[in-house]
Amino acid sequence: MKNDYKKIAFDGAIKNNPTLKLVLGTCPTLALTTAAMNGIYMGLAVTFVLICSNVLVSLLRKAIPKEVRIPAFVLIIATFVTIVRLILDYFLPDLNDIMGLYLPLIVVNCIILARAESFASKNGILPSALDGLANGVGFMIALTLMGAFREVLGRGEIFGFKVWNFTLDFFGTSAGAFFTYALFIALFSLIYGAIADRKKDKAFSPVLKEPNGEAE
């Protein structure tokens, strides 16, 4: 059981990272990664919606007929996104302004719908909540790293603090967003692929034995 939870957490956050491996939720990834802080804000909002919608979908999984599961999931997700908007507008209006159009767009974020459909509708409440948390954290990590990269190169800042005076305006543009995204996907694939290959080699390395029975 403990291993199952570990696997869910590892799969959601790293192995099947929704942004860098599955290439889901591309719209906010490209639009909001101009600064590292934006990635954290968006990541937190998506994590909250993911956990809540996964828990509710898991709770209602036996009650929702499969013919209407998608509209039901969208309604549930839209409810939580509206709640996030109301809370932000009341307590953090500046943050609400920064996230602007991309906050309501969480409703149609493929990551949330995909997790509801492929995981929460088939699993219990606790694993579903953990899956939501892991995927949300994975999304947040990817957005924050990309945001930090673009912020450092595009504005010479990190989390709003000046690092150097050298700037490349390209990284603040839409083309820079696509370039950064491609670079991070390539890096992720390279690093993850190398680690997986290493594990594979270790698992299948032949153990040569000497005639007297001792391992070489």
Add this chain to the structure above:
Amino acid sequence: MRKLFNNIWFKCISVLLAVIICSGGLIAVLSDVLYVSPEVRTKRALIKIYGEEKSYSVVIDTDSTDDAVNSPIEYEKGKIDKIYIIDKENETDGEYDFVFKSTGYEGYKSGNVTLWVKVSVNGGNRRISKVILENYTKQTLMSKLGNGYYDTFLTDVTDGYFTADKDGEGVKNVVTGATKSATAGVNAVNCVIAYLEG
């Protein structure tokens, strides 16, 4: 009757209705609890402009229940919803500010842009000293316009009207680029100038 209850479509519609009613009820309650009143929004806008809370007197406020001040001032390409005079009671040497909430029409895809415009009055001089965005409709690129766009409006009111038409003559020009997203913002500021000139 039993047949109806066992029908899959009946189940589908019932479940969707139940989800809609529960979601709607929850959102209705939260909307009421987390309601942000127009007064609070005005305070937030003034904090954005001045960096601190300011006392103000109302000239026009469309959210007010007082009939004497709650009519907007309409123009052909925009309207003014709110006019406040800031710190008039602390006025020394004829210096005080007007703050306008103004909406410009005819933007990109017929959208509107609402701006807060601060006009500093110093004796006979009236100068637009700050412009910030309140909200917009249909013009998704507005969030991409940087401070440079709003800073182009910081001129004396007597300098005349702005235009977003690159061929416009005899007026101050604000052209942002490929789209016409500047038009509604320009119309919003022009409403303020029209009010002060008129």
